[in-house]
Amino acid sequence: MALLSVENLSVGYKSKNGLINAVNNISFSIEQGRSLGFVGESGCGKTTLGMTLMGLLPENASILKGDIFFNDHNLARFNDEQWRRFRGKETAMIFQAAMNALNPVIRVDEQIAEVIEIHNPLMSKTEIYTQVKKMFDLVEIPENRLRDFPHQYSGGMKQRAIIAMALACMPRLIIADEPTTALDVIVQDQILKEIKKIQKALNTSIIFISHDIAVVADVCKDICVMYGGHIVEKGTREEVFKSPRHPYTKALLGSYLSLDSEENIKVPEMRDSPDLITTTGVCMFANNCNCKSQDCKNKTPGWVNLSSTHQALCFEEVLNKDKND
Amino acid sequence: MTEEQNIQTPIIELNGVTKEYSSKKSFLSKAGTSIIALNNISLAIQKKEIFGLVGQSGSGKTTIGRILVKLEQPTKGIIKLNGKPANSLKGKALENYRSKVQMIFQDPYQSLNPHLSIAETILEPLVVNKIGNAVTRREKVIETLEIVGLSPGQEFYHRYPHQLSGGQRQRVAVARAIILDPEFIVADEPTSMMDATIAIQLFQLLLDIRKKFKMTFLFITHNLAAARFLCDRIAVIHNGVIVETGSAEMVIKDPQHAYTKKLILAQPGFNFKN
Numbered sequence: 001m002a003l004l005s006v007e008n009l010s011v012g013y014k015s016k017n018g019l020i021n022a023v024n025n026i027s028f029s030i031e032q033g034r035s036l037g038f039v040g041e042s043g044c045g046k047t048t049l050g051m052t053l054m055g056l057l058p059e060n061a062s063i064l065k066g067d068i069f070f071n072d073h074n075l076a077r078f079n080d081e082q083w084r085r086f087r088g089k090e091t092a093m094i095f096q097a098a099m100n101a102l103n104p105v106i107r108v109d110e111q112i113a114e115v116i117e118i119h120n121p122l123m124s125k126t127e128i129y130t131q132v133k134k135m136f137d138l139v140e141i142p143e144n145r146l147r148d149f150p151h152q153y154s155g156g157m158k159q160r161a162i163i164a165m166a167l168a169c170m171p172r173l174i175i176a177d178e179p180t181t182a183l184d185v186i187v188q189d190q191i192l193k194e195i196k197k198i199q200k201a202l203n204t205s206i207i208f209i210s211h212d213i214a215v216v217a218d219v220c221k222d223i224c225v226m227y228g229g230h231i232v233e234k235g236t237r238e239e240v241f242k243s244p245r246h247p248y249t250k251a252l253l254g255s256y257l258s259l260d261s262e263e264n265i266k267v268p269e270m271r272d273s274p275d276l277i278t279t280t281g282v283c284m285f286a287n288n289c290n291c292k293s294q295d296c297k298n299k300t301p302g303w304v305n306l307s308s309t310h311q312a313l314c315f316e317e318v319l320n321k322d323k324n325d
Numbered sequence: 326m327t328e329e330q331n332i333q334t335p336i337i338e339l340n341g342v343t344k345e346y347s348s349k350k351s352f353l354s355k356a357g358t359s360i361i362a363l364n365n366i367s368l369a370i371q372k373k374e375i376f377g378l379v380g381q382s383g384s385g386k387t388t389i390g391r392i393l394v395k396l397e398q399p400t401k402g403i404i405k406l407n408g409k410p411a412n413s414l415k416g417k418a419l420e421n422y423r424s425k426v427q428m429i430f431q432d433p434y435q436s437l438n439p440h441l442s443i444a445e446t447i448l449e450p451l452v453v454n455k456i457g458n459a460v461t462r463r464e465k466v467i468e469t470l471e472i473v474g475l476s477p478g479q480e481f482y483h484r485y486p487h488q489l490s491g492g493q494r495q496r497v498a499v500a501r502a503i504i505l506d507p508e509f510i511v512a513d514e515p516t517s518m519m520d521a522t523i524a525i526q527l528f529q530l531l532l533d534i535r536k537k538f539k540m541t542f543l544f545i546t547h548n549l550a551a552a553r554f555l556c557d558r559i560a561v562i563h564n565g566v567i568v569e570t571g572s573a574e575m576v577i578k579d580p581q582h583a584y585t586k587k588l589i590l591a592q593p594g595f596n597f598k599n
Contacts, residue, residue: 181518
């Protein structure tokens with residue numbers, strides 16, 4: 001049985017112009033010890049998804065429909081108290097802005113001890129600090145830096161401390177939302193190695209959210225591509241990145257600069273993001289797609305199976321037409 | 326490279342530039358310690374060239390950018406614009422220098438004043454430098470908006486930064502940088518906060534501007550792939566020292582210095598090893 005399975009989840013934000021469908025009818029599941037990556041551009045709903053899985057949606061947002069099964073619990077029906085006991089213990093989050101995620105006036109080791117203390121009220125002080133030391137060891141922060149304040153850390157060390165905090169209670173699922181975006185390539189490389197090493201050592205599941213497709217490809221074996229609140233393509237990383245089929249995935253890969261993809265760079269045209277308030281029941285990518293199929297603007301696209309693990313939310317004739325592009 | 330330099334004077338030149346930051350004696354720390362941010366940096370950028378400066382955080386690449394636009398003074402060394410020393414410019418001469426050397430900052434969410442409309446933001450350099458009158462300025466702003474791809478210009482004229490996306494904001498920053506027809510632009514990680522699709526569009530814009538106006542750029546980044554796409558030559562900087570310079574293609578294909586090799590290895594890619 002999957003550790004986490006999300007079924008037909010929709011999340012909306014109330015705004016004065018109407019309901020914004022930030023996450024629209026998405027389903028996926030993740031097994032213990034696997035890593036699943038979500039890629040997509042700003043506004044595609046990937047952060048909203050992460051926040052939903054952590055029960056951290058803001059006031060004006062709500063789950064419109066769908067279920068989130070984690071073991072035997074349905075997280076979509078959790079109340080605040082249930083979330084408080086669950087969050088940090090069963091699932092933990094590595095946040096985007098490491099610079100701002102630590103409290104500047106509390107020593108780093110105390111911030112991590114706090115997480116353990118809250119979820120394990122019976123643990124003694126010594127036991128807690130043994131656990132803190134173990135965590136720092138795991139993320140390779142030397143012991144003599146434990147009592148430092150966050151400002152004494154470099155960016156990479158802060159991100160390591162955040163990872164240590166997420167791991168503190170040995171959660172079974174970690175959600176990492178753009179954990180390396182503010183870091184330079186060398187530090188990013190170290191942090192990604194760290195995440196992979198820890199995942200292996202603890203057999204944790206990871207949901208990794210990023211707009212940087214190469215970073216996601218580095219960490220995750222399974223990939224979901226998001227656009228306009230929908231998952232538009234999913235599969236293993238080899239399937240999605242080596243033989244992408246959805247027109248959006250192709251556009252995304254075609255514009256990504258990496259050291260081994262210089263020849264086929266295509267500069268996409270300037271385009272507007274889809275309107276998440278009014279657009280329903282048609283392909284979100286229709287206005288920006290080169291497929292010129294009439295179906296996209298009138299009909300709802302469905303899942304097309306491309307292999308046992310590879311699927312795309314599109315129309316069969318579109319997928320077949322530019323198969324060889 | 327030396328031959329090239331004999332043929333034409335570089336637009337901008339740094340000669341043996343060193344920058345030292347020293348912490349002053351204070352109540353809490355007794356001894357003043359100093360940090361050498363840049364150590365004997367020399368580089369020359371030719372007209373119409375896009376020169377890339379690649380390095381990780383803390384390598385000193387942003388300090389070079391700030392020295393070039395004269396937001397910082399070097400401790401030692403000479404800056405030359407069109408062959409003329411620019412170290413000790415004051416008053417009118419400094420104003421003149423600043424109108425010729427412009428900067429595009431990293432974060433378009435912080436570099437635009439939220440209280441100013443797009444028009445006011447782009448107009449400001451014209452007002453400061455007393456160029457044109459109300460009518461010609463308006464025309465110039467609309468023209469510049471269209472050059473940077475925000476068209477029709479009238480439609481963006483009265484908007485405010487919060488009504489624009491990140492990519493559009495950065496285009497406003499580009500418009501503000503080019504409106505005075507500068508000779509040289511420093512772009513400090515202009516796309517580090519952007520999605521790949523938006524970043525590549527901005528790169529294309531910079532290439533178009535270079536072609537149209539024969540503009541010269543210094544492009545500061547930690548992304549080697551972006552540097553290769555955009556730059557003619559690149560310099561790799563590490564701990565305040567330039568460790569390698571060469572054509573973008575050669576530096577990436579055949580890196581000489583150990584640090585460059587390390588940087589190349591750290592770039593994320595799609596060769597799934599594990």
